[in-house]
Amino acid sequence: MRAAELMNRRVLTVRPEDSMREAAEAMDQRGVAGAIVAGEDGGSPGILTARDVVAMIGGAAGTQVEDHYTRDAVIGEPGWSLERAAEVMVEGRFRHLIVTEAGRIEGVLSIRDIVGQWLAERAEHRVTIQIREAMHPDFLEVTPETNLCEVAEAMIDRDVGAALIPSTGRFSAPGIASERDLLRAAGRSASFDRVAVGDELRSRTTYSAPDWSLRQAAEAMIKGDFQHVVVVDTDGVVGIIAMRDILARWLR
Amino acid sequence: MAMSALRQVTTGLGLVQQTPPDAILKQRAFGPLIRLPRVAYFVARRQRALVEIAHWGYGAQGGAAFALLPESVLQSKWAGTGYGIGTWLVFELSIAPVLGLDQAKRVRLVERLMFAGDHVLYGVILAGDREWLMSTRRVRSRRRRRLVARR
Numbered sequence: 491m492r493a494a495e496l497m498n499r500r501v502l503t504v505r506p507e508d509s510m511r512e513a514a515e516a517m518d519q520r521g522v523a524g525a526i527v528a529g530e531d532g533g534s535p536g537i538l539t540a541r542d543v544v545a546m547i548g549g550a551a552g553t554q555v556e557d558h559y560t561r562d563a564v565i566g567e568p569g570w571s572l573e574r575a576a577e578v579m580v581e582g583r584f585r586h587l588i589v590t591e592a593g594r595i596e597g598v599l600s601i602r603d604i605v606g607q608w609l610a611e612r613a614e615h616r617v618t619i620q621i622r623e624a625m626h627p628d629f630l631e632v633t634p635e636t637n638l639c640e641v642a643e644a645m646i647d648r649d650v651g652a653a654l655i656p657s658t659g660r661f662s663a664p665g666i667a668s669e670r671d672l673l674r675a676a677g678r679s680a681s682f683d684r685v686a687v688g689d690e691l692r693s694r695t696t697y698s699a700p701d702w703s704l705r706q707a708a709e710a711m712i713k714g715d716f717q718h719v720v721v722v723d724t725d726g727v728v729g730i731i732a733m734r735d736i737l738a739r740w741l742r
Numbered sequence: 743m744a745m746s747a748l749r750q751v752t753t754g755l756g757l758v759q760q761t762p763p764d765a766i767l768k769q770r771a772f773g774p775l776i777r778l779p780r781v782a783y784f785v786a787r788r789q790r791a792l793v794e795i796a797h798w799g800y801g802a803q804g805g806a807a808f809a810l811l812p813e814s815v816l817q818s819k820w821a822g823t824g825y826g827i828g829t830w831l832v833f834e835l836s837i838a839p840v841l842g843l844d845q846a847k848r849v850r851l852v853e854r855l856m857f858a859g860d861h862v863l864y865g866v867i868l869a870g871d872r873e874w875l876m877s878t879r880r881v882r883s884r885r886r887r888r889l890v891a892r893r
Binding site: 618620663694695696697698699701702703705706707709710713714720721722723724726 | 759767768769770771772773775776777779780782783786787788789790844
């Protein structure tokens with residue numbers, strides 16, 4: 491399958507002079523984690539992602555899109571195979587690939603699109619790979635009282651897309667603060683140092699054991715519309731797995 | 743218990759990768775659990791115990807069903823062996839393919855032989871238990887009859 495057959499053609503576009511708050515609000519409302527920033531004077535397009543919003547919350551200077559977006563975004567072509575697009579995204583550590591033809595924006599292909607497609611067309615494939623082979627045992631943990639600035643800063647420093655909020659009681663499950671939570675908060679507020687992450691937790695997640703099938707984790711993320719699964723065993727949390735980790739392992 | 747012990751040995755030796763309840767949990771249970779994260783959390787943390795409970799529960803149900811078979815079938819000396827193979831075939835021919843388990847797609851001769859072997863052991867022990875139970879009952883009723891005759 492080619493990128494053109496799978497990419498999302500209804501792309502969200504923001505302007506460099508838009509405020510980050512407006513852009514974050516638009517991304518949150520559309521339920522996307524990336525928006526195309528139209529190139530100035532017909533130049534190459536850039537991209538603003540949830541990661542840029544997190545960096546802004548974490549203290550990166552500037553309140554407008556032009557202060558934060560990626561100008562030299564990697565551009566794909568409609569004829570690229572999904573394997574090639576996946577390799578480029580995994581190697582470049584980004585989740586959205588802008589697809590253009592003759593300088594015109596055709597759509598955006600995301601890691602989620604590829605994982606969903608491979609799940610559907612390779613039903614019997616790779617079912618024996620276990621979650622432990624792809625998860626990150628070294629995860630970021632924050633308390634519910636930590637303010638959004640500190641959480642965002644830690645996420646950028648550690649280069650992760652989610653932070654674990656440990657469980658408070660013996661029978662309660664741990665929570666997760668993801669880029670989406672921060673994106674939503676950025677669309678509503680500006681005083682991030684006064685908001686505790688525990689008050690902004692909306693991200694859905696689920697839990698798995700390390701020896702469950704990686705394919706199951708991918709299915710859970712696609713069906714549940716989330717990016718991370720918390721991995722637990724009898725001793726508690728042992729890791730977090732993200733959709734990008736799954737794609738990276740499948741490509742190996 | 744004998745079947746579980748044999749299963750532990752075959753799994754420990756690497757002859758069996760995943761037992762049937764283990765395979766169902768690790769390959770298929772996640773889907774239904776997506777909307778129940780708290781249940782998923784509990785199951786993921788306690789999976790070893792839950793797999794054992796599921797296996798023993800399946801065995802107990804199988805034992806109860808065995809006792810309900812017609813007397814003519816139960817009196818056959820092959821009843822236990824046949825029943826054991828039958829319970830194994832239920833997994834191989836219906837549960838595994840319907841759930842789309844990896845076990846239904848791979849050629850795994852050794853694993854299949856091990857599964858067949860421990861299910862035959864299960865059936866033989868079921869039949870043996872039933873025979874022992876019946877003979878105990880016969881002895882008791884004979885004693886009872888003798889006591890009644892003396893009086």
